[in-house]
Amino acid sequence: MKILVSVKRVIDYNVKVRVNADNTAVDLSNVKMSMNPFCEIAVEEAVRLKEKGVASDILVVSIGSQKCHETLRTALALGADRALHIDAEDGLDSLVVAKLLAKVAEEESPDLMILGKQSIDSDNNQTGQMLAALLDLPQATFASNLDIANNEAIVTREIDGGLQTLSLQLPAIVTTDLRLNEPRFASLPNIMKAKKKPLETKTPMELGVSTTSNLKIVSVTPPPERSAGVKVDSIEELVEKLKSEAGVIS
Amino acid sequence: MSILIIADHDNRELMPATLKAITAGAQLSGDIHILVAGSDCYNVAQQAACVKGVDKVLSAENAVYEHHLAENLAKLVVSISDNYSHILASSTSMGKNVLPRVAAVLDVAQLSDVTEIKSEDTFVRPIYAGNAIATVQSSDPIKVLTIRITSFPEASINADAVQIEVLSETIESHVSRFLNEELTKSDRPELTSAKVVISGGRGMGSGENFQLLQGIADKLGAAVGASRAAVDAGFALNDLQVGQTGKTVAPDLYIAVGISGAIQHLAGMKDSKVIVAINKDEDAPIFQVADYGLVEDLFVALPNLEKALE
Ligand SMILES: Cc1cc2nc3c(=O)[nH]c(=O)nc-3n(C[C@H](O)[C@H](O)[C@H](O)COP(=O)(O)OP(=O)(O)OC[C@H]3O[C@@H](n4cnc5c(N)ncnc54)[C@H](O)[C@@H]3O)c2cc1C
Numbered sequence: 001m002k003i004l005v006s007v008k009r010v011i012d013y014n015v016k017v018r019v020n021a022d023n024t025a026v027d028l029s030n031v032k033m034s035m036n037p038f039c040e041i042a043v044e045e046a047v048r049l050k051e052k053g054v055a056s057d058i059l060v061v062s063i064g065s066q067k068c069h070e071t072l073r074t075a076l077a078l079g080a081d082r083a084l085h086i087d088a089e090d091g092l093d094s095l096v097v098a099k100l101l102a103k104v105a106e107e108e109s110p111d112l113m114i115l116g117k118q119s120i121d122s123d124n125n126q127t128g129q130m131l132a133a134l135l136d137l138p139q140a141t142f143a144s145n146l147d148i149a150n151n152e153a154i155v156t157r158e159i160d161g162g163l164q165t166l167s168l169q170l171p172a173i174v175t176t177d178l179r180l181n182e183p184r185f186a187s188l189p190n191i192m193k194a195k196k197k198p199l200e201t202k203t204p205m206e207l208g209v210s211t212t213s214n215l216k217i218v219s220v221t222p223p224p225e226r227s228a229g230v231k232v233d234s235i236e237e238l239v240e241k242l243k244s245e246a247g248v249i250s
Numbered sequence: 251m252s253i254l255i256i257a258d259h260d261n262r263e264l265m266p267a268t269l270k271a272i273t274a275g276a277q278l279s280g281d282i283h284i285l286v287a288g289s290d291c292y293n294v295a296q297q298a299a300c301v302k303g304v305d306k307v308l309s310a311e312n313a314v315y316e317h318h319l320a321e322n323l324a325k326l327v328v329s330i331s332d333n334y335s336h337i338l339a340s341s342t343s344m345g346k347n348v349l350p351r352v353a354a355v356l357d358v359a360q361l362s363d364v365t366e367i368k369s370e371d372t373f374v375r376p377i378y379a380g381n382a383i384a385t386v387q388s389s390d391p392i393k394v395l396t397i398r399i400t401s402f403p404e405a406s407i408n409a410d411a412v413q414i415e416v417l418s419e420t421i422e423s424h425v426s427r428f429l430n431e432e433l434t435k436s437d438r439p440e441l442t443s444a445k446v447v448i449s450g451g452r453g454m455g456s457g458e459n460f461q462l463l464q465g466i467a468d469k470l471g472a473a474v475g476a477s478r479a480a481v482d483a484g485f486a487l488n489d490l491q492v493g494q495t496g497k498t499v500a501p502d503l504y505i506a507v508g509i510s511g512a513i514q515h516l517a518g519m520k521d522s523k524v525i526v527a528i529n530k531d532e533d534a535p536i537f538q539v540a541d542y543g544l545v546e547d548l549f550v551a552l553p554n555l556e557k558a559l560e
């Protein structure tokens with residue numbers, strides 16, 4: 001079985017971003033970047049399927065600037081077999097990303113595509129669903145468990161009220177939630193080995209996809225700041241203040 | 251042109267989240283139509299017909315829509331999308347699952363978690379876990395939006411019933427099947443619409459200790475929430491996770507107990523009206539957003555709080 005995993009390079013989740021001075025974007029200069037945490041979970045899941053003998057070939061794809069090579073090398077060190085970089089500007093719309101991935105899927109015919117549920121920069125939570133729509137394939141978003149049997153994916157999803165389990169005919173698209181697995185760290189020997197694994201580059205033009213967007217960012221501003229309030233000395237003082245000062249309990 | 255809102259429901263009740271999406275939709279110009287797709291859900295269609303601001307209800311009742319499988323529901327929405335300028339759903343797991351699929355087939359972008367409607371084509375939404383607020387203008391022919399439910403009040407359900415139009419076309423995809431669901435049953439108010447929320451973090455130490463929160467929640471009529479660390483440690487169920495990648499809440503009162511206040515947690519609760527933090531570490535970042543902070547061991551503070559509320 002062949003698995004396609006799509007990984008995005010984003011700001012590291014520990015970094016607190018700042019909006020730039022002219023309120024047009026966030027300031028990403030000299031900021032630590034990493035693989036989107038949900039994409040790490042996606043890579044891990046694919047590698048586990050390979051270790052179980054279910055998958056034989058894992059292709060990782062990343063779309064953005066040349067710096068995506070770092071992200072792809074990390075995925076290769078974690079156990080992916082080969083990588084494809086689609087050389088484009090960073091921050092493309094999810095729809096464009098999905099169209100590019102759909103073209104790759106048409107060429108590669110993967111049996112399973114695993115994406116993160118959400119990028120922690122755009123907070124879009126769209127690409128997997130869009131890819132499934134463009135390919136007219138079944139989807140299971142927010143996965144917390146995945147089993148493959150008899151050409152089907154049995155996926156448990158984290159939904160508002162609890163958990164839901166679906167069965168999808170392969171090929172299918174799955175997006176990862178936090179509880180799907182705990183990603184491993186790449187070992188030094190595997191990091192060295194990853195340098196020799198194949199990494200190919202393509203352009204959106206070669207894939208016949210236009211990267212123009214119908215969305216225009218008018219402004220990016222900092223959120224209203226919340227200032228720290230007061231410290232209380234006891235529960236009695238707290239309850240008193242919640243009653244008489246804040247008026248939120250009676 | 252009209253506005254289409256996809257109702258979220260459990261085939262019995264319309265979700266309050268949808269009432270909030272209707273409030274958002276009412277800020278756009280055009281008639282508001284609500285699509286109620288499900289199985290044996292006529293009751294929901296009737297509720298939707300009585301929501302203030304709604305002009306028409308479209309009812310699609312068939313077993314294939316029972317669990318809101320994205321493949322079927324998205325195709326149904328696309329099949330009726332012709333006369334709409336905007337298609338909206340609330341940012342519930344249903345909305346997030348289905349709407350991007352609709353947008354992609356229509357070849358338009360989708361805007362997630364809209365917190366403000368500036369005009370027919372310009373919308374505000376948080377990015378980077380709410381550390382930046384983007385204003386985005388769309389030139390797509392149809393705007394597809396999910397609505398952040400904490401940013402809009404609920405539309406009221408007391409209007410005269412409007413027309414319910416029955417859609418007879420059924421769209422069934424055979425590539426995905428529902429197997430089962432484990433839904434949490436709780437007598438408490440639903441997390442995202444509760445007026446008071448009390449959440450526990452890793453500091454709670456165990457699932458049993460969450461009982462300490464339950465007693466207080468009973469007294470306050472509160473919903474119980476959790477941090478990711480508490481969910482990952484198995485202290486609380488996944489559907490209680492508050493944060494960037496869990497649920498967004500904005501109650502009148504949010505009480506964070508044994509939660510450090512990571513950016514990802516703050517993203518889900520910092521729009522609460524009043525925030526209380528109980529933490530034994532006086533340097534915990536949660537105190538930077540708390541209106542009232544108590545530096546104390548939670549195992550001392552919680553029993554005292556329960557008593558003080560008696
Ligand atoms: C991709 C991604 C998405 C994430 N999404 C979310 C999300 O949606 N929601 C979320 O919450 N997190 C999320 N996180 C995790 C987040 O980064 C933090 O790890 C998490 O919020 C920490 O939870 P916590 O505050 O309970 O635990 P900790 O940070 O370990 O804090 C525990 C706190 O309890 C206090 N404490 C301990 N014992 C006691 C005691 N006896 N009495 C009083 N206080 C005590 C400690 O002083 C400490 O401040 C995400 C992380 C990633 C990478």
Ligand SMILES: Nc1ncnc2c1ncn2[C@@H]1O[C@H](COP(=O)(O)O)[C@@H](O)[C@H]1O
Nearest residue numbers: 006007063115116118119124125126127
């Ligand atoms: N530029 C990109 N390159 C590779 N994968 C991406 C890119 N953007 C989004 N994705 C994938 O889509 C998932 C969801 O992203 P989003 O819809 O942007 O929240 C991510 O976790 C990735 O798996």
